Amino acid sequence: MTITPDMQTLADISGTVVLAGAGKMGSALLTGWLARGLDPKRVIVIEPYPSADTRSFAAGDIRLNPAAEEIGDVAALVIAVKPQTFGDAAPTLRPLVGSPTLVVSIMAGTTIAMLDTACGGNIVRAMPNTPAAIGRGMTVAVAAKGVNETQRTVADALLRATGAVEWVDDEALMDAVTAVSGSGPAYVFLLAEELARAGVSAGLPADLAAKLARETVAGSGELLHRSDLDAATLRQNVTSPGGTTAAALNVLMSEHGLKELMTRAVAAATKRSQELAK
Ligand SMILES: NC(=O)C1=CN([C@@H]2O[C@H](COP(=O)(O)OP(=O)(O)OC[C@H]3O[C@@H](n4cnc5c(N)ncnc54)[C@H](OP(=O)(O)O)[C@@H]3O)[C@@H](O)[C@H]2O)C=CC1
Numbered sequence: 001m002t003i004t005p006d007m008q009t010l011a012d013i014s015g016t017v018v019l020a021g022a023g024k025m026g027s028a029l030l031t032g033w034l035a036r037g038l039d040p041k042r043v044i045v046i047e048p049y050p051s052a053d054t055r056s057f058a059a060g061d062i063r064l065n066p067a068a069e070e071i072g073d074v075a076a077l078v079i080a081v082k083p084q085t086f087g088d089a090a091p092t093l094r095p096l097v098g099s100p101t102l103v104v105s106i107m108a109g110t111t112i113a114m115l116d117t118a119c120g121g122n123i124v125r126a127m128p129n130t131p132a133a134i135g136r137g138m139t140v141a142v143a144a145k146g147v148n149e150t151q152r153t154v155a156d157a158l159l160r161a162t163g164a165v166e167w168v169d170d171e172a173l174m175d176a177v178t179a180v181s182g183s184g185p186a187y188v189f190l191l192a193e194e195l196a197r198a199g200v201s202a203g204l205p206a207d208l209a210a211k212l213a214r215e216t217v218a219g220s221g222e223l224l225h226r227s228d229l230d231a232a233t234l235r236q237n238v239t240s241p242g243g244t245t246a247a248a249l250n251v252l253m254s255e256h257g258l259k260e261l262m263t264r265a266v267a268a269a270t271k272r273s274q275e276l277a278k
């Protein structure tokens, strides 16, 4: 791989990039890479059951499931299989990893030590989320000790193709990261589901309730994204003293309300991430 320390874009990467697992997250990464200028001729996808989208990428210049001896040196291997299938995938992936190969894993609960044992390489462990599919993802990454600045820059470019990236030094934070931003989109979508359901309970037709809930969650997310104000201030801006919002927030912010529920939910996800590492 030819990499310059000031590399800004994926177009600057030369060498082969292998994506193992082109499911929901792997496909989002692949889409981001191509949109950000990664040369498709440099990309190999390993995926036993490729989706129609992945097959259409492969109908272009991307190579899909080539024979191992056709792959050659791998500059970067991005692992996006499920943690539970990594054990089966590892024997196929290990021969692709040479001493300069950057290995980026997005698998929940799969530690740098586990990755090192299974396939070696210069490892970056990362946790993206599904808004990556529209370039609005939030990824947190941690690099193993041996990863140099140049490899870190390449990992950053690969991950930043789908949105924002934060780097941490302490791998132990990745369990809570997974619980907050990795799983977090599901909590927001549940909010939309439950807001719609509550609207129906309050008398709205189901299709109208679904539209109101969807647009309210989406619009509020966009407002939070664009505004300089924090979430608490934006919430207060909706809340007229003695008004309707205050009546609802009295329920949501009561003892055993959303604060307690969210704390328990994030703790459960953090614990599950820790369990996956055992
Ligand atoms: N979904 C999310 O919100 C997030 C997921 N992650 C992580 O991303 C990873 C992928 O998750 P997600 O995309 O949701 O899961 P998916 O099941 O959608 O994707 C995994 C893909 O890997 C394929 N696969 C299975 N075995 C192999 C193999 N041996 N070699 C190559 N590919 C293989 C699967 O094929 P098949 O389906 O046919 O088995 C599937 O297409 C997980 O490790 C998860 O922890 C991280 C952050 C967020």
Ligand SMILES: O=C(O)[C@@H]1CCC=N1
Pocket: 108, 178, 182, 183
């Ligand atoms: O549910 C999971 O395990 C994965 C990791 C974060 C989001 N999805």
